[in-house]
Amino acid sequence: MADETLRRNLDRTFDPGPGYPDPLLLSRTMAMLEPPAAAAGRDGRWKGREGSRLSWPRTGLRLAAALLIIVLAIAAVGTFLVAHRALSPSVPAGPPPPRGTIVFGRVVNTNDNEHIFTIRADGSGEKELVATSTCCVVWSHKGDRLSLTTSPAGGSSSGITKAIVKADGSDYRVWPLDTSGLNLGATAWSPDDSRLALEGWDNSRPSLNGLYTADVTDGGNRRRLTTTTAALHDIPISYSPNGSRILFWRGQPDAQTQGQLFLVDADGTHLTQVSPPGMRVWVGFFGDPGGWSPDGSQISFAATSSTASDPGRSAVFVAAGDGTNSKRISDWGDYTTSARWSPTGDWIVFDTINAAAGAHTLFLVHPDGSGTTPITPLAGGCCAVWSPGGDRLVFTRGSSDQVLDLWTVMVDGSHLTQLTHSPASLTDIGWSATA
């Protein structure tokens, strides 16, 4: 029975193991309960949270503290306004408004499918790029086109291929499905926008899994660059700035923490592992785990080295442009998932858990490991992408992975701006200079 199979699979998957729960859990819990007399009112009815360990025992003290906080807040705001007014004549004009267009994938609640949207960097003009469910959108370098992944026949078993569309949403062209059944997924554009690096896979013939390149126009002149063992998947991250190498992720398709970063020459030679052996690199929800320095001489990436007591132990690394000599440049942190070089070359933005704030947020660090700076006043920020000029970042922010909006912020933490106002699951963010 299908449902019994699901039951069995769930039981196996979510088996907490032997000795669980702790046999003393109930007695420990009961010991935490307030005495009934404290929890019950005179009439025997329960009095809200007064019996909880979370309750504040002195309501008067609580009110006094709240009043004090309000008074202090009013005083601080007043002081700020007075100071700001006094200084305002000498304050220089603010930065120019953000320019360009941001693309992103949004999971639409009505059908739980991903749809691609664009929005101008100043928050205006949000629109759906193409009126169909696609995913994995990537800007071309010139910003005139975007690549998408689509299943033209409407089902994964019928084949997945690429589509190219102009930046204004016109001229949507789907590559013909591969006649041999090879699926074509994640993408990176070559620097001259003439070729795409592609993830190719075939579940029925996993020996075909590997990294491929093909012409942008129609997927022609396809060339295979890598082969894998054990049906691994090679997912391209980006070409080097001069187009000679391709940075890619290799791992199990759905085991995002099990992968490693590799480099291969654009002709398929000189395969080199970039991430340190034994460490793992994330790919997927958090976007690209790393990228190239603007001059192509170095690569930044985030990698995880879990321990039993610290499963999120992770850091930012920098390697030489040939993939060798990777070294850690940040302190060990929790769940660092991306490290992306600024277009100006002087910063790497990365995300990790801010221990002080208790939330995942964004940090900057110089490529030599100095100057680590949280981009305040952010909380809950993730997955930042640089503006083309390198003065701003766009990132996701929200209360959960399914109620995210896009925000932008200047590199110095100022001009925090909410771009979208339709909380949803967001992914595949890109920023082009295209107006």
Next chain:
Amino acid sequence: MHAHSDAGMDDRAEQALIKRAKAGDRVAYEQLLEPAVRPATRLAFAMLHDRSEAEDVFQESALRAWVRLGNLRDESRFQPWFLGIVANQCREIRRGRWWQVLRLPDARAMRAVDDGAWLEGEDLRRAVQRLPYSQRAAVLLHFHLDMPLSDVGTALGISESGAKTRIHRALKRLRPAMAVSEVRVNG
């Protein structure tokens, strides 16, 4: 067949315990709570995938239930109500650590089910974690804890048909290659 862990406690006995617990009887409350320890921690573990955090959730939920016991309506059963509190507590925890939740682009997720079988192991865990909260809780309560749909509805504060709808939607995402009609959702 539903293997309720609170099976054996008849309705009258349970209602008597609830009445005593509402009046502040800790022993009665412990007797109500005892059959819920295992399903509650299993649910919390499935939602959070962390043994220690799941036990914390149980404790916090037990404390919340203790002070909110007056909200439990007459003739209502304790365990579905309590598991609803547990599920809500898990949601609060997950909101605080959303960055650990993984999600795949749709095309990659679709590949995992091309073989026409139910997802298993790590794939299943990730797929379940990707479900919206309400669907995730409904699937785990029904399939993992063997709760009937009526109790799932009680736990989630929705109707029985609403619970069934959520489970159907979830099943599509757990195995899109399989027609939902092939799956029997027990009432």
